Amino acid sequence: MIYTVTFNPAIDYVVHTDGMELGKVNRSSREEIYFGGKGINVSAVLAQLGVASKTMGFTAGFTGKAIEQGVCSMGIEADFVRLDRGNSRINVKIRSAGETELNGQGPDIDDAALKKLFDKLDRLTDGDTLILAGSIPKSLPSDTYERILEMLSDRAVKTVVDATGDLLVNVLKYSPFLVKPNDHELGEIFGTEITTHEEAAEYAARLQEMGARNVLVSMAEKGAVLLDERGAVHKCGACKGTVRNSVGAGDSMLAGFIAGCAKGGTEYALKLGTACGGATAFSDGLAKKEQIYELLEQL
16 A cells, blocks of 8 residues: 655635736635645545555645545545644735735644654555655644654665755654655755766766665756666656646656556556656646656657
């Protein structure tokens, strides 16, 4: 079974407007509501690919109940820890000439609630896959990802981490199966700018030296680079299309790669991941099955 964890899930309220003026009343031309967060995004795209997963995390209040219902409506099994206080966050995304976001903070997560999540994760067994995606809320210890990987280090669970900075670097000692920085995040770790596939492969190798087994680097319009655990470098160009949405493209790539690993070899996984990322970037919401496989034919 594949498990995804979203510590701070959200309702994304997307507002489209023909023009935006601060300090004045603005009217929307249309609106959309999505239920997400990075781990939920991964599970949603996996569902489009016919791959079952269970999503975990924390929900609170009436917005949390809406997220749970929304996740289930996407065909995803949900196993959230319900918090006694607060409300799950709402992120407002305004799209006009540019894209402006106002993201909520979300509820505080206490030690008792965190223990409940750890108890759920402790049930994972050999052969399971665990995907940890996104940041850690301020109310949680900064070493939460490390503690999870340490707990699972005595069993054959494939761990996948999509995070930034120290949150990613500090888990490498537990040899995660896959890490997925984008080119900007990889450059920030090493204090440099990454502009080519060759540079991405070079710095991916450094992450591998620090413990990562496989390193997948997404590079937007430049495609992606994978350094596999045998030391081989695989490159894939980007799909062709008009970018309409920047939210969830990296999560979609990750979902496609994990699904591809189960269905085929490394090359197929990289192509399927790239197609999933493109399908989300070219849509208003997350990738849909039909568009994913149309783009896959480009590759």
